[in-house]
Amino acid sequence: MPESDPKPFTATLSNRAVIRRLFRLTWRYRAGCLKVLLIQLVLLSMGIVGLSFTGVGIDYIRHKVAGVPLSPNPLHLAPPEDWPWPHVLGLLAGLILVLALARALLNYSYFVSVNRLVQQQLVVDLRGRVYDRLQRLSFRFFDANTTGSIITRVTSDVQAVRMFVDQVLIQSVIMVISLTVYVTYMASLSPTLTVACLATTPLLWGISAWFSRKIQPAYAHNRTLVEKMVQRLAESVQGIAVTKGFGREAEDRARFDAANQACYDQQRGIFWRVSLFSPAVGFLTRINMMVLLGYGGWLVIRGELPLGAGLVVFVGLLEQFSGQVNNIATIVNSVQQSLIGARRVFEILDAPVEVRNAPDAVRRPRLTGAVNFERVSFVYQPLPSASGPAAFEDEVEPKPVLHDITLDVQAGQYVAILGPTGAGKSVLMSLIPRFYDPTAGRILIDGIDVRRLHLDDLRRNIGIVFQESFLFSNTVAANIAFGHPEATREQIERAARIAAAHEFITALPQGYDTVLGESGSSLSGGQRQRLAIARAVLLEPAILLLDDPTAAIDSQTEHEIFTALEQAISGRTAFIVAHRLSTLRRADFIIVMEAGRIVQRGTHAELMRVPGPYRRVAQLQLVDPAELQQLATTEEIA
Ligand SMILES: Nc1ncnc2c1ncn2[C@@H]1O[C@H](COP(=O)(O)OP(=O)(O)OP(=O)(O)O)[C@@H](O)[C@H]1O
Numbered sequence: 001m002p003e004s005d006p007k008p009f010t011a012t013l014s015n016r017a018v019i020r021r022l023f024r025l026t027w028r029y030r031a032g033c034l035k036v037l038l039i040q041l042v043l044l045s046m047g048i049v050g051l052s053f054t055g056v057g058i059d060y061i062r063h064k065v066a067g068v069p070l071s072p073n074p075l076h077l078a079p080p081e082d083w084p085w086p087h088v089l090g091l092l093a094g095l096i097l098v099l100a101l102a103r104a105l106l107n108y109s110y111f112v113s114v115n116r117l118v119q120q121q122l123v124v125d126l127r128g129r130v131y132d133r134l135q136r137l138s139f140r141f142f143d144a145n146t147t148g149s150i151i152t153r154v155t156s157d158v159q160a161v162r163m164f165v166d167q168v169l170i171q172s173v174i175m176v177i178s179l180t181v182y183v184t185y186m187a188s189l190s191p192t193l194t195v196a197c198l199a200t201t202p203l204l205w206g207i208s209a210w211f212s213r214k215i216q217p218a219y220a221h222n223r224t225l226v227e228k229m230v231q232r233l234a235e236s237v238q239g240i241a242v243t244k245g246f247g248r249e250a251e252d253r254a255r256f257d258a259a260n261q262a263c264y265d266q267q268r269g270i271f272w273r274v275s276l277f278s279p280a281v282g283f284l285t286r287i288n289m290m291v292l293l294g295y296g297g298w299l300v301i302r303g304e305l306p307l308g309a310g311l312v313v314f315v316g317l318l319e320q321f322s323g324q325v326n327n328i329a330t331i332v333n334s335v336q337q338s339l340i341g342a343r344r345v346f347e348i349l350d351a352p353v354e355v356r357n358a359p360d361a362v363r364r365p366r367l368t369g370a371v372n373f374e375r376v377s378f379v380y381q382p383l384p385s386a387s388g389p390a391a392f393e394d395e396v397e398p399k400p401v402l403h404d405i406t407l408d409v410q411a412g413q414y415v416a417i418l419g420p421t422g423a424g425k426s427v428l429m430s431l432i433p434r435f436y437d438p439t440a441g442r443i444l445i446d447g448i449d450v451r452r453l454h455l456d457d458l459r460r461n462i463g464i465v466f467q468e469s470f471l472f473s474n475t476v477a478a479n480i481a482f483g484h485p486e487a488t489r490e491q492i493e494r495a496a497r498i499a500a501a502h503e504f505i506t507a508l509p510q511g512y513d514t515v516l517g518e519s520g521s522s523l524s525g526g527q528r529q530r531l532a533i534a535r536a537v538l539l540e541p542a543i544l545l546l547d548d549p550t551a552a553i554d555s556q557t558e559h560e561i562f563t564a565l566e567q568a569i570s571g572r573t574a575f576i577v578a579h580r581l582s583t584l585r586r587a588d589f590i591i592v593m594e595a596g597r598i599v600q601r602g603t604h605a606e607l608m609r610v611p612g613p614y615r616r617v618a619q620l621q622l623v624d625p626a627e628l629q630q631l632a633t634t635e636e637i638a
Helices: 015-027 030-066 085-136 139-144 147-189 191-197 201-238 240-245 249-301 307-350 425-430 455-460 476-483 489-498 502-506 525-538 555-569 581-586 604-609 613-621 625-637
Strands: 371-379 400-409 414-418 440-445 462-465 543-547 573-577 589-594 597-602
Touching: 015 030, 015 147, 015 307, 030 085, 030 147, 030 307, 085 147, 085 307, 147 191, 147 201, 147 307, 191 249, 191 307, 201 240, 201 249, 201 307, 240 249, 249 307, 400 425, 400 440, 400 597, 414 425, 414 581, 414 613, 425 543, 425 573, 455 462, 462 525, 476 489, 476 525, 489 502, 489 525, 489 555, 525 555, 543 555, 555 573, 555 581, 581 604, 581 613, 589 604, 589 613, 597 604, 597 613, 604 613
Parallel strands: 414 573, 414 589, 462 543, 543 573
Antiparallel strands: 371 400, 371 440, 589 597
């Protein structure tokens, strides 16, 4: 059986689990990581060699000026005694310059390599995976998560994962290698001085670990606030017409400002904490310098440490060491941000694909379109949203929206569905293409449970026109061919003619190649619906689902659309949610729904003969005096 049980969205991952996943993810890019680490290693060695040259130079000058004997250094660099001093100093200066140039080039190569690794490979791959997952997630996921939350996950949270790779992992490895090399080199110069200088380091580690734990909740809260702000923005862009129409720009602006301000205030709190932490770490590392000058100077004066290759090199190494330790503050900050972001990305990657193919899915490229509902019930079982219970938070027990529906529709029949708002008409239709799976009972097409049919075959055999159709910012032709991208221009035109769209399309500036504005904004509601009908018809589907396709358009356009629909429907099984008598009358049979149940079924003539909701609705629309008279007589008899 396919997986259709409602499952929790996904268990919240522990920090340890997120880190494990991040390591696994980084492992995929190990070649790139290794390359940048090697570059850093070479840079590190060059830095140490350059520093040693400086130290040797200073000792050489001291040797020439004050006759202090040259002492050995860990790299065994010793200028030949018989060389004239300008040659020695010139050579040392030249070598330092060459090393500096080589380091500049390598640094450039490091930045290019890191950028290629994270921005061009990791971010693009990961975004692709998240997007791919989103495409396969069920409607329940989208019911439970706001647009803002989804957008921030695909954009900034993916960047947070990148941050883990380049600003945490690579930086940490570089830090550990550098610190080891610096400490080893310092210890080879003077073990006691090394111990004295680094005495404060464990304290620094402790403070960093404590800070890291303290700051994490603030970053988590920050993601939620940013998500809310993006959601506000998305809503206000989508609802701009309503906002302007009702003159509510000021209130809308105020709502956005409040969300924006909340982000700002919270970010400022984080900023202050981080800004205090970094200098505090910096100050503690300066204590090392105090010790170095006091104790190290004393060692030089006592002749136990050379000035250049000893103390000066030590100063340089300690500077580098402190720089790396200071880096801890940045790494700690990045760790927290990246863990929060990564958790949110993994939540999407882990979200169960509830509506999926059964392992033994039946392939039926062409269905005939007989549809049977067998005791179907449906309850919206909300998923907890990934960022907390955004929707349905007040709802204790979800109510069933369809109760025990049994319905047999033969291939080619035209079924009209009538019912008040919220009766469950859309839900009933959405179960056929498996936008949701029934909570109880089953739906069969051509005698096969839809959960056993291959999803590609099922959905290719179903054409859908919603109350308001979504068009993409693409050409008219591409919008019509959305479900069948290989369609020829002839096929597209034929579908457009059936949908009565050909005429207005050819009147557009570039005809079928006219690029539509966002969501088809450059077209009227009626034109958009006709393109949607053409899109559905192009699939040559066995089943057509028309969910009140004229709900959002005027009666003249509605008339044109129904003429188009008549052609589209012929020869197919069609379910249409309709309120107009002219449409209902043409149906092979009509079902009337109320509160998730079918309360009446029959042809127009049959339903007109009995008192009930159908006849009440019909009466309101009847204009034919003869029919009204006939109805009155039936009422009297009843
Ligand atoms: N995503 C959802 N989550 C939870 N409940 C929902 C969701 N969508 C619809 N419902 C509920 O399911 C019930 C049936 O909704 P449905 O959209 O099928 O009604 P309808 O008959 O098509 O109404 P209309 O004519 O207004 O489109 C309603 O009570 C509605 O509140």
